Each structure stands twice: as structure tokens, then as C-alpha cells.
Amino acid sequence: MPARIPHVPAWFIAFASAALVLAACQNQGGTSGSPGASAPASAGATESAAANEPNELTVLEWSGYEAPDFWTDFKTASPDTAVDFEFGISDADILSLMEGGSAADIFHFYTGWQQFYVDEGLVQEIDTSKLTNWDKVPDAFKAMGQVNGKQYYLPWDWGFTSILYNTSKVSGTIDTWNALFNQSYAGHISMWDDGPAAVTVSSYIHNYDETKITADQLAAIEAEWKLQKPLNLHYWTGEYTDFCPEVQSGDIWVAYAWQGCYATVLYDQSQPVAYANPKEGRNSWVGLYGISANTESYDLALKFLDAKLAALTCGNAVTLFYYGCANQEVMNAIEDPVLIQAFGIDDPSILESTNFTPPVTQKQRDDWTAMWARVKAE
């Protein structure tokens, strides 16, 4: 007679489950701290506070930014500080991780999401008086990190978004975002897989106010991107995984792109490419660092952020990632002709006509991402 699986009493299962969950929760300790705390005021108090801080930092970063090149000045100045990295895969993911109680002392995200962290008490003000490199940051970038007049974030990396196109496949010059909807390039277009980006492009084309998109406008945007969908080779997600290689192989002729791939292809000369100056203006985005409201290492975090703006670290972002850096002295010192071309440094009018990504509200984020999901699901 085959052996029967024994009946396990329900009370035992419930007790064991609860014990497992409690044991797991016990080891999760967030650091204590009051959300939305302001920066400490006196230097004396701060120095004694710094001496009491743990000599370790956790940074919530994007994959690739953990490379020592992108925090080399801090590594040199504080060789004994243990720096650990956690990773997020998108702005939404990073916000979710912070909301979920990440122990990160510092987090990195991109423009559009500033308000969420402040509203939820996840970030604290940056004491800019302690940043030795702060005066090298242009006021326009500083403003990107301000919410309600307070400096919550430190701008670091930045870049343009425009149309990258293959000049051997495209006749003439592209000077409008409408090129992404051009049937002539069917099968060789690639749009970034992002709903808010799609809304942004349509706003530029139709001169909508990006901060006040109406329901009718959103419906029209959805309809035009559904028509545009068959023109794409694919929606790209990773700049150097499924986008730039396709540009280099010549499969993508016209694309929504950041300047990183533009510089890459200029360097390797795999394809003749150009980066459009649309009449509607380019878009620009800025990477921002915030200090967690719950950190126990506030002054160490400030040192880390100050070091991010230092010449070598900032310079590495420019020369290794082909992204701009908020230290204007570093940008002014660029002599590489490829980087000058990629950043449009020799054309000051480009920045003047550039549209910076505005913050989005929760409802906008929900509506625009749901719109994009419907476009993709169609």
C-alpha cells in the first residue's frame, strides 16, 4: 500500500509561516530619521555628527555608474569608506525601491520625477554651502534640482534628446520631430520605449503644452503613435544594448536618441550620421542625485556628491559615457572635436532652443504610460 502524504495541521503551517516572515523582517532594519529633514545648520555640529556617522555609503544607481571612474575623486579622497551599490532599472523602479524602504543613502534619477520624492518625504535638502564644486554648476542646472524653492537634488549628468539619422539613407536634412512618422523610413525607425517620451515628441510637433495635456490631446497622441508603430524596427530600451548596435549596423536610419550613441558612431565611423536640430527644439534631460531622508551618513553623502562634481569624475562622464556633466568648467574644457560636435558646444543657439523635461504628476504618469501600453498592445 503506497505511503500517504501526512496531513500537516493548519495551525502548524500558519505558525511556521508567521515565524518565517517575522525572522525575515527582523533583519530588515531601515535607518531611523525624520522624513523631509532639513540639512543641519552649524558646521561645528556637523563635524561632530560626521565623526559619528558610519563610514559607509549605499548608492542606488543605474547599471554602469557603479564603475570606479564615475566616483573616482571620492574613492581617492576617502579610500577607507565602503561604498556599496544597489541598482534600479528605470525611474519608476528607483522610486519604487525608495518607497519600499531601500537603505540607500543616495539615489540617482532623471528629471520629471523630482516632486514624488519630496511629496513622500524620501529626500532631504542638500546643504550646498558644504559643496566645494557647487559654484561650477550653472544656475539653470541648479534650478533642475529645486522643488518649492529648496535644493533637494544635485544635478550631475545631462544630455540631449533629438533625432539621430543616417545621412546615407536619409535624403536632405531632418529638421523636425515629424521625421519619426515618415513612411519613407518604414522598418528603419526606432522610438524609445517610453510613454512620456512619446507624449513629449507629440507635444513638440503639435505645440501642445506638455504640462497640461488634455484628454482629447492624449487620445490624438495615442492614435498617431498607433499609426506610427508599423514604421519601427523596434522600440529600443537600452542605448548600448538594442539601439546603438542597430544604428552601427545600418538597420536603424532614423531614431529618437540621446547624444551618447551619436558620439559613439562618430568615433567608430561605422555609419555616416547626423544629430538633428529640430525646429521644435531638442529635448534635454538631467540626472539628479538626492540624499535619502533616512540616511545616517548625511555628511559622507555630501562629500560623495561634491566629489561627483569634481573635474576628474565629471570629466569621465563626458569622455567615457559621452554624457554632459553639470560642472561647466569641465564642459568648457572639452577639446575633442567629436564631443564638441556631439554636445553642440560650438552652437550656443542649440541650448537656447532646447526644451527641458518638466516634472510630471502622478496622474500624467499613469495616463501616459497606460496610453503607451495600449499602443504597444495594439
Place this chain on the structure above:
Amino acid sequence: MLGRRGSLWFLAVPPYLWLIALFLMPLGVVAAISLLPGSGRIDFSGGWPSLNQYQQVLETPAYLRRLGISVGMAFVIAASATILAYPIAYFLAFRARQRATIFLVLLLVPFASSYLLRVMAWKLLLGREGAINWVLTSVGLVKEPVGLLVYSQAAVVITLVYVWIPFAALPIYAALQRVDRSHLEAAADLGAGPWTRFGRITIPLSLPGVLATFFMVFIPTVGEYVTPSLVGGIDGLMYGNLIQDFFTRAGNWPLGSAMAVLMLLAVLILVTLALRLVDLRRVAP
């Protein structure tokens, strides 16, 4: 020491705990999140439970259509993987003899490499500059590289079938090993040819393994999102990609959770119906 009953009890508790802690409880959390009325920070204090998210999914035909497409693709992938894995399993069970272990190890060698690397390898093979297009253009079968091989539904199907074949062969191999060889000998003695023995004895006796393989491939493939995002392009998108987008790009966990729960229910209903239609007691002696 524990006695027979005690030993069985002792052995059964860990898998129960594992299932409860790492399957049922997370599933419960997902279901609970799906009943939140809005998006944003997870907060059960106001308006919970609510069917808002389910209403939003069910009122969006595009989501349901994509679920249907995903089920169809998963069916094709599961059927193809099962059919292609059967000869491999048959060879291991009936022909490999003393070398069966070596061949089994060779079958499992791909698992030593990263899943992502294997998928990326297919991207290289199927790409316009890839090996397949190179052969086709070199031989003169096509003048221009075939763009449809990659970033298409076909690319997703080909890649997933390739990934699943080693997995699929194992349950079929286990079922074929249990086939009593004396049945085959008796059939041969009675004049049955090899194909008759294969069709009347081997296949029916291996059907439990075949069906286990089919469902083992079908169920997780419905929610697949990694391979479609790498090689699927705009047409090869699957329902799992939408769920992933709502979790990782939109930060809308409630809507993503509702979509996941609906997918789970759809798969449960389909599998239940399929098991009722295919009565193993009638097809497998």
C-alpha cells in the same frame, strides 16, 4: 527513530513551507495589491478592496487581445518544443544505452550558460548581419538579408523553442524509461512492426510525460517577457511585457498586479479545460 509516519511528515514539511512562503504568500500579496483603487505608493488604508484595476484591464480590448496572442504563441512554442524534444528523449531512452548518461549531460550543458547569453546568441544568428542571413545571401537564396528573422513573432517562437527543448526532453525521457520493454517484445512476437509498436504502445505509454512537458512549457511561456523584449520587436510583444512595463516603467503596481492575476486565472481555466478534454485514463493504458 521518527518512524515511517514521522519520517514522511518530516520530509513533507519543508516543501510545504517553501510553497507557502515563496509561492502562496507572494501570490497573496500580488492579489492584495491588485485590489488597490489607484496607483502610486502601496497604501491599503483607503478604498481597499476595489475592482478598479480589473475594470481597467477588462475594458481595454488591446490588453485582452495581447493576452490571446500570448496564449496562442505559448501553445505553438509548447507544441513545437514537445514535438522536437520527443526524438531526443526517445534516443536517450531506447538507443543511447550505456552512453545515455553522456548524452544527457550534453543535453544539459546549455544550462551552464546564462539564459540571456543564449537568447542574445539567437539575436546574432537571426540578425540582418547574422549567420543565417549570411548563408542565405551567400548561397543566393535571397538577394537582400531577410529582416523578418529578428524582431518578429517568429524570432520569439524560434528562440523560446530552442531554450525549452532541453527542459522538454527530460519529462518525456522519464516517461519513456518507464515503458515496460516486455510490452514491446510481446508486440513484436505477435507480428507488430516497429512503427505499429511505436504508435500503439510507446506513444500512449509516454503520453503522461508528453502532456507534462507541454504544460511545463506552456504555462510559464504565456507570461514570458525577456525574450520578446530582446528579439520580438513591435510584433513579438507578449502579455508579460505589458505587466513588466506597469511594474518597472510606470510604477503602477496595482494595474500590473491585476493583469498578472487575470493571466493566472486565464491559464488555470485553460489548463483545467485541457485536462478535462484529454482524459489520460482513456488515452494512456
